[in-house]
Amino acid sequence: MKLSRTDRSFDIPFPFLLAGLVLLTLVLFAASVVFGRAGVLIPNAGILIGAPTTPEAVILRELRLPRAILALVVGGALGMAGAALQGLLRNPLAEPGLVGVSGTAALGAVATFYSGLAAVYPLALPLGGMAGAGLAVVLLYLLAGRDAPILTLILAGVAINAMSGALTTLALNLSPNPYAAFEVFFWLLGALTDRSMDHVDLALPFITLGMGLLATTGRGLDALTLGEDVARSLGIGIGGLQARVIIGTALAVGAAVAVSGVIGFVGLVVPHLLRPAVGHAPGRLLPASALGGGALTLAADIAVRFATDGPELQLGVLTAMIGAPFFLALVLRTRREGQ
Amino acid sequence: MVAVVVLSTAPTGATLAGAPVGAPAPIPTETVKGKPQRIVSMNLCTDQLVLLLAERDRIASISYLAFDPEISHHALLAQGLHANHGQAEEILPLRPDLILAGTYTTRATTTILRRFGHRILTLDPASGFADIHDNIRRVGKALGEAPKAERIIYDFDRRLADVRRRSSPGRLAPRTIVLQPRGMTTGPGSLVDGILRAAGLRNLSADLGVTGMGFLPLERLIAARPDLLVVAARTAERPSLTHQALHHPAHAALGDARRIELPASLWTCGGPQAAEAVARLAKAADTRDEGKPRP
Numbered sequence: 001m002k003l004s005r006t007d008r009s010f011d012i013p014f015p016f017l018l019a020g021l022v023l024l025t026l027v028l029f030a031a032s033v034v035f036g037r038a039g040v041l042i043p044n045a046g047i048l049i050g051a052p053t054t055p056e057a058v059i060l061r062e063l064r065l066p067r068a069i070l071a072l073v074v075g076g077a078l079g080m081a082g083a084a085l086q087g088l089l090r091n092p093l094a095e096p097g098l099v100g101v102s103g104t105a106a107l108g109a110v111a112t113f114y115s116g117l118a119a120v121y122p123l124a125l126p127l128g129g130m131a132g133a134g135l136a137v138v139l140l141y142l143l144a145g146r147d148a149p150i151l152t153l154i155l156a157g158v159a160i161n162a163m164s165g166a167l168t169t170l171a172l173n174l175s176p177n178p179y180a181a182f183e184v185f186f187w188l189l190g191a192l193t194d195r196s197m198d199h200v201d202l203a204l205p206f207i208t209l210g211m212g213l214l215a216t217t218g219r220g221l222d223a224l225t226l227g228e229d230v231a232r233s234l235g236i237g238i239g240g241l242q243a244r245v246i247i248g249t250a251l252a253v254g255a256a257v258a259v260s261g262v263i264g265f266v267g268l269v270v271p272h273l274l275r276p277a278v279g280h281a282p283g284r285l286l287p288a289s290a291l292g293g294g295a296l297t298l299a300a301d302i303a304v305r306f307a308t309d310g311p312e313l314q315l316g317v318l319t320a321m322i323g324a325p326f327f328l329a330l331v332l333r334t335r336r337e338g339q
Numbered sequence: 340m341v342a343v344v345v346l347s348t349a350p351t352g353a354t355l356a357g358a359p360v361g362a363p364a365p366i367p368t369e370t371v372k373g374k375p376q377r378i379v380s381m382n383l384c385t386d387q388l389v390l391l392l393a394e395r396d397r398i399a400s401i402s403y404l405a406f407d408p409e410i411s412h413h414a415l416l417a418q419g420l421h422a423n424h425g426q427a428e429e430i431l432p433l434r435p436d437l438i439l440a441g442t443y444t445t446r447a448t449t450t451i452l453r454r455f456g457h458r459i460l461t462l463d464p465a466s467g468f469a470d471i472h473d474n475i476r477r478v479g480k481a482l483g484e485a486p487k488a489e490r491i492i493y494d495f496d497r498r499l500a501d502v503r504r505r506s507s508p509g510r511l512a513p514r515t516i517v518l519q520p521r522g523m524t525t526g527p528g529s530l531v532d533g534i535l536r537a538a539g540l541r542n543l544s545a546d547l548g549v550t551g552m553g554f555l556p557l558e559r560l561i562a563a564r565p566d567l568l569v570v571a572a573r574t575a576e577r578p579s580l581t582h583q584a585l586h587h588p589a590h591a592a593l594g595d596a597r598r599i600e601l602p603a604s605l606w607t608c609g610g611p612q613a614a615e616a617v618a619r620l621a622k623a624a625d626t627r628d629e630g631k632p633r634p
Binding site for chain 2: 036039052056063116119175180194196198
């Protein structure tokens, strides 16, 4: 990690950076389809069209492809939302998982899933996730918006996280299904194991919509780095900018968490690694973080398949093991700079 | 299998280590004459045997799981009885003269109750048909219902022999995988394996290196091309990710595998209801399409 040098910018032309990230993401996406517990499987054109007839085709189409797509878009949503929140709150530690947005999204999804609502009306699952995420972002903005000290943001996040985690656990404990209590692992430490195309169908439209909305905030976030007054004088509507970041984050993160559980730290690590490479411009950081988030999540999701022999590691465990030390280092650096 | 998982996380009496004040007087084993009249069972599988063997008015309490028809074969018999959650505080005031518990579940509670001098019978989960015989016999003896227990064992064996006699001679043993929740499957050395073999099925998990309870990634399950998939029947109104995973679209996509949904209540606990599971599986094996070449 190049923490000590993150204040400087790297001399990478932005198009080259994006092209490199696209390439990396494509390679990891392909690897995610090729490598798995059933060994190396190379897809061919015959496998990808028509009804799957062989076990290999079923594994590729029904297990690995949805998994790779979800890793890409869930990671992309988390990376981009992290970059957008950091830009809006002008706070380097804002991250969907840390500030409780993901946790509240999980609570919303849990409420719709275990009540049986999602079984009757499948769209209830992502809608529940998005409602939870939306609630948390609004709450967060009220508690720690507009240049609040970093500590306020983190404390607000701790409170929102504690509440949503407790309520999620409570809902699972109260479920009449005896397995539900075990599933708190999935919701608090996400996974993409054995997800299906159904989950892609549920989440992808909302994630795309949310990320599309976040993509429109680039110019506004760039202007916001100069302060709200300057941004306003540059013709940026602050209210509209806030609304787009909040709604975009709610849609993208809410729908993502509803099918993957909480995968933490992606939105923290990725923007921080990429910020120097985009010259600290929040606008450019958005697409770069989306690609980087997809790449990091794809890589982590490949790693969890082979980390153990038994049941797969939770994806959120791995991202936390990468992200938590990173977070600590950032806290130390922030403290040093504050002195 | 379900019962073991569930009960091992059920609240136990661990926090009751300091003896409650005013606890009922201990009832030494030696003074219990004749049949126990205040029977308490704290485990789903001992519940089943108690409900089967003892008269209703002698049952003081059974575990709350016994009332759930999805996992409890005798849920109808359970209706109206007192339910416990395996906590010492609930059990002590009942002044039981016999307590039945699982060896691996509610252990802290069992320890406390034993310290109070209660007579406790712990039962291992059945890992085969021999264990079913033993468990029925042990509980029958403890309840003072040994002749009834022998009758139940006799009927159970006769039913299994019937299934064997009726099954089509010379049919190929379908290559079968049992899908347990959380990606688990059951290989040799388990009750479910015994049920499969009694039904004339070949347990493919054994070929994949699983013994007892083992993890089988979904990808490897699909790659193994089973003829039959046995899964616990689910109820949609109590959703869980675990049950959703048992119905992953990848199973349906592989059209040539037949799927049998078996109520969990028939194979969760080792009891005479296992014969019903055997009969249903054997029937499914007999009616499946023949003549497919086996790799």
